[in-house]
Amino acid sequence: MLLKVSQLSVGYAAPVLGPLSFVLERGEILGLVGPNGCGKSTLLSALLGAVRIFSGEAVRAPGLVVTLQTQQQPDVAGVPLTGAELLSLTGADAAGLPPWLSDCLDVRLDQLSGGQRQFLHLWACLQAPGDVVLLDEPTNNLDPDGVVFLASALRARAADGAGLIVVSHDAEFVASVCSRLIPLGAS
Amino acid sequence: MNELFGALFDPLFIRPFFTGLCFAALLPLFGAYLRLRDEWLAALAFAQTAAAGSLLAMLAGVPLMLGGLLAAGAAAALKSGFEGAARGVQGAAYALLLVAGWAVSVLLVANLPLAERLGHALFDGQLYFTDASHLVAALASVALFGAGLLRLSNGLLLAHFFPDFFRARGRSVRRIHFVFDLLVAAALALATMSVGVMAAFALVFVPPWVAWSWSMSWHRSLLAGVLVSVGSYVSAFMLALVFDQPFGPVLALILVLVGVVSSVARGFRHPG
Secondary structure, X not given: OOEEEEEEEEEOOOEEEEEEEEEEOOOOEEEEEOOOOOOHHHHHHHHOOOOEEEEEEEEEOXXXXXXXXXXXXXXXXXXXXXXXXXXXXXXXXXXXXXXXXHOOOOOEHHHOOHHHHHHHHHHHHHOOOOOEEEEEOOOOOOOHHHHHHHHHHHHHHHHOOOEEEEEEOOHHHHHHHOOEEEEOOOO | OHHHHHHHOXXXXXXXXXXXXXXXXHHHHHHHHHHHOOOHHHHHHHHHHHHHHHHHHHHHOOOHHXXXXXXXXXXXXXXXXXXXXXXXXXXXXXXXXXXXXXXHHHHHHHHOHHHHHHHHHHHHOXXXXXXXXXXXXXXXXXXXXXXXXXXXXHHHHHHHHXXXXXXXXXXXXXXXXXXXXXXXXXXXXXXXXXXXHHHHXXXXXXXXXXXXXXOOOHHHHHHHHHHHHHHHHHHHHHHHHHOOOOHHHHHHHHHHHHHHHXXXXXXXXXXX
């Protein structure tokens, strides 16, 4: 067991999500799906202890190393950082990148397209050494080819022994890639 | 020309030359990370506060460098209190700090006859009057603060490009930023004693600004920033000697010129 969530209720001034229970095992891709505003991102923040837990608990395996990919990306305009340098920050391996990215790893980030930057950012989080990867709306800004490649990369990461949690409003993507689905915010 | 090179190798000028050279190599490296965090104004606040601290130290009868270091360190600690605040609030805090440092300095200079000479030296740059203690401080800055920055580099970049990475791993990004601020403040405090407030700030601000426009990677931009800085410094050192001018303003003007030429050239290369 990597992560065990029991009757977890989270939010800010008041609960916005829960109670929710699940267990994440190695090699598993858990999908949390629901409409915008149902508290998916809040749940990921709660797993890191960044928002208030009203009831229940989230227990991590001892020594668990977690990586979080969020929707917010810093402005890279004018900053002379290359894709290869970005990946090296998290210790991510560039091997396995799609050809349309591996060929431009030495290009500055501010000279890449938004989709290329998004995928590099995703890759840096996904391939960072660790046990659990939390992904928040990973398909945002990706074109269809990027989404297909992302799905295979998630499966490969899980096959390597990591546990992944994917939150998304894109029910089709989550259904196609996740081994288990938990619907959120369904009334 | 021979006279110029003769002056450069005059033992009287060798020590000041290498003192300034150390800071010319070190400050643009800090400037790159300050620029990344959009906190370059903090550098001017630290330099101004360090100048005020040196003047207060003279008043209290303690070593000037100690006063500058303590004042800049206090400014760094104060700045860390604004970590996480909105960008506008941070900018206002740096501006207040720098205005306060300037006001305290000018008041001391105006009211204490002994402070007048030191005040002018701090603002104009007293490089040609530096002694062995300044050179030792400069060499120690390069060794200690340079090594410290090298250790912090990955964390600073990671905190900027992946702000949630530290949180996810239970590590504190505030600690990295605080240590960085202390290093910047200490380096600027010591540099201010030698090259002056505005010249130190110019070495922090202009070289990374120029280098970022032309460099194709982060590591190359660091190297380019150092080259721009050292080239400008050597030119300023020689010109100030030849024309018998204060060093600080000459260096600042050369850096401004380099920055303007770089911007214009960049505009021609990438119109629109």
